[in-house]
Amino acid sequence: MPWNRLLIAVALLALSCTRMPTAPRSQVVVYGTILGPSGEPVRAVVLFYPRDAALSPSENIARAGTDAQGAYSLQMVSGFYELRIPAPRDGWLGHASLVKVSPDHRRIDYEFHGFRVSGRLLDPTGNVVPNGEVIATAESPDQSSAGEYFSEGAYSFLLPRGTYSFACRGAEFYSPFTPTTVHSVSIASDTTLDIHLVGFPIEGTVLGMDGAPVESATVDAYPARTHTDASGRYLLYAPAGPHAMRCFPPQWEILPRLEVVSFSGPTTVDFNFMGLVHWTGTVRRADNGESLPICYVLASVLGPDNRDALNLASATGDFNLYLSPNLSYELQVYTSADLQQAPIYDSIFRATADTTFDLRVTPPPDP
Numbered sequence: 001m002p003w004n005r006l007l008i009a010v011a012l013l014a015l016s017c018t019r020m021p022t023a024p025r026s027q028v029v030v031y032g033t034i035l036g037p038s039g040e041p042v043r044a045v046v047l048f049y050p051r052d053a054a055l056s057p058s059e060n061i062a063r064a065g066t067d068a069q070g071a072y073s074l075q076m077v078s079g080f081y082e083l084r085i086p087a088p089r090d091g092w093l094g095h096a097s098l099v100k101v102s103p104d105h106r107r108i109d110y111e112f113h114g115f116r117v118s119g120r121l122l123d124p125t126g127n128v129v130p131n132g133e134v135i136a137t138a139e140s141p142d143q144s145s146a147g148e149y150f151s152e153g154a155y156s157f158l159l160p161r162g163t164y165s166f167a168c169r170g171a172e173f174y175s176p177f178t179p180t181t182v183h184s185v186s187i188a189s190d191t192t193l194d195i196h197l198v199g200f201p202i203e204g205t206v207l208g209m210d211g212a213p214v215e216s217a218t219v220d221a222y223p224a225r226t227h228t229d230a231s232g233r234y235l236l237y238a239p240a241g242p243h244a245m246r247c248f249p250p251q252w253e254i255l256p257r258l259e260v261v262s263f264s265g266p267t268t269v270d271f272n273f274m275g276l277v278h279w280t281g282t283v284r285r286a287d288n289g290e291s292l293p294i295c296y297v298l299a300s301v302l303g304p305d306n307r308d309a310l311n312l313a314s315a316t317g318d319f320n321l322y323l324s325p326n327l328s329y330e331l332q333v334y335t336s337a338d339l340q341q342a343p344i345y346d347s348i349f350r351a352t353a354d355t356t357f358d359l360r361v362t363p364p365p366d367p
Contacts (some may be wrong), residue, residue, distance in 0.1 A: 025055070028101055031073035032109040034066050034085065037158060041070030042112065044088040051098060052079035078102045085110055087146050091157045096142035118156040119193040121168050123177060124237050128153035129197065131171040139163045139184065159187050168195050174218070176226040176236035199224070199237030200266050206232045206247055207272040209254070209322065218248040219271070240264045246307070247271040253311040254322045255299070279321040281357030283313050283333055283345075291317030292363060295344075296334040301327055302348065323351045333361055 034044045048062040055077060062081070064074040078101055087094040092112050099108055117136070121129040134155045135147040139162070146157055151171075163186050169179035177197045185193065202221060206214045206228050213232025218225060221238040228234045242262040249256070257271045279299065283292045297319040300308040305327075313319040323329060333345035345361045 025077045025079060026103055027075055028078055028103055028106055029073060029075050030062075030101055030106050030108060031071070032107055034070045034072070034088075034109070035111040037111070037113045039111070041068065042066065042088050043068075043070070044085055046072050046074075047084040047086075048074075048076060048081040048099075048101070049084065050079065051082045055079045076101050083108065083110075088112075091146060091155070093136065093138065093146040093157070093159055094144045096144050112158065114158045114160040115187055116156065116190045117159050117187055117193060118154065118191075119195060120154050121150075122194055122196045124197055124199050124201070126196070129170055129177065133169055133171050134195065135167045136164045137167065139165055161188050163187070166193070166195055168197060170197075174225050174227060176224055178221075178224045178238050197237065199239050200263060201235060202238055202245075202263070202267050202269055203233065203235045204268050204270040206234065206249075206270070207274065208249070209273045209276060211272070211274055214249055214273070216250050217271075219245065220248075221245045238263075245269055249273060253309050253320055255301070255309040255324055256307050257324075258305070258307060273322070275325065276322040277325045277351040278354045279323060279331075279351070279357065280355075281319060281359060283317040283319065283359045283361060286360040286362045289360075292361060293317055295361075296337060296339070297321065297359075298332045298334065298339065298343075299323055299329040300332070302330060325351050325353075327351055331357075331359075333359060335363060 034042045036042045044066050046064050050059045059077060062074055062076045064072040066072045080098060080100055083097050083099045085095040093114065095110055121132045121134060123129050130153050131151050133147065135145055136157050136159060137145045146159065163184055165181055165183045166185060167179065167181045169175065170177045178199045180197045182195055206217045208214045215228055215230045215232065217228045219228065219234045219236065221236060221243045224236045224238050226234050226236045240263060245259045245261060247257040254273060257273065259269055259271065261267065261269055283295050283297065284290060285292055293313065293315045295313045297311050297313055298308055299321050309321045309323060311319045311321055328348060328350045330346065330348050332343040334341065334343050344363055345359055
């Protein structure tokens with residue numbers, strides 16, 4: 001075969017092996033209706049997340065809302081998507097599934113349905129928790145969740161047949177109860193399920209630097225936390241085991257107390273703030289010695305302790321801090337309450353005795 005014919009044959013063979021460009025995906029108008037357990041229309045949000053490798057990486061999440069008749073429609077590219085319908089009402093389970101969108105598969109409906117699951121949230125002593133939150137999560141690959149806040153001591157869910165975990169907690173930020181999760185609850189019919197928060201009672205008294213009871217101190221065995229009453233008493237509940245309990249007095253300039261305890265039953269843990277080291281002093285400008293007013297002085301315990309004392313210096317630059325003795329602290333000065341900015345003073349000292357400081361700083365230039 002002449003060489004020119006051989007080269008042409010090789011070129012034609014190469015062209016025959018070259019992958020042809022993929023044809024554009026067709027545009028499809030997807031529509032459907034979202035209904036409630038009695039066939040009533042539901043106001044909901046419908047989301048389609050691209051889950052097809054052939055779709056463009058820039059393909060956006062498709063989103064639509066239903067109208068008063070529960071109907072929705074939107075234009076999409078053909079392919080596979082993860083359909084998500086967030087729970088439109090408290091106590092309903094959100095939906096997630098893989099769906100195919102194509103010219104012959106354009107209608108996608110969904111009906112919220114299930115069994116009525118209801119009960120009470122009880123504290124470790126058996127009393128009803130009046131304000132709380134219960135979240136039911138399907139123990140399945142999609143892990144759909146339904147959540148409900150309640151204020152009358154009872155919760156209610158609409159859950160399809162399946163196995164669920166129930167995560168429960170008190171609703172207040174200062175809740176004396178440790179969140180509890182109950183796993184592997186099978187739901188195959190209407191069910192009454194009372195859930196008990198777990199933990200042993202931990203109580204005690206908080207005394208101030210003068211030995212008097214401290215009101216409104218915060219005590220935590222994280223994540224359980226509570227306040228002291230007028231007599232300095234507190235009560236919270238925590239599961240057995242080791243805990244790093246902390247007590248925060250109402251005054252930020254006093255270093256919180258830390259007690260590492262381990263218990264397997266009801267326990268008393270007292271805190272007192274007597275015997276603290278007093279650091280006082282004045283913040284002054286390094287250039288002329290004048291006091292620097294309205295700055296923030298921070299003393300942080302070195303290491304993974306995560307405790308600090310903070311004081312806003314007075315109009316004359318004076319500050320006061322009360323610290324646990326025989327610990328090392330990083331002493332810093334800031335020009336504002338934004339402690340993420342760079343400090344204008346930073347040094348390390350050990351608290352061995354009451355100390356008066358004369359801190360010379362160079363404030364940043366005026367903007």
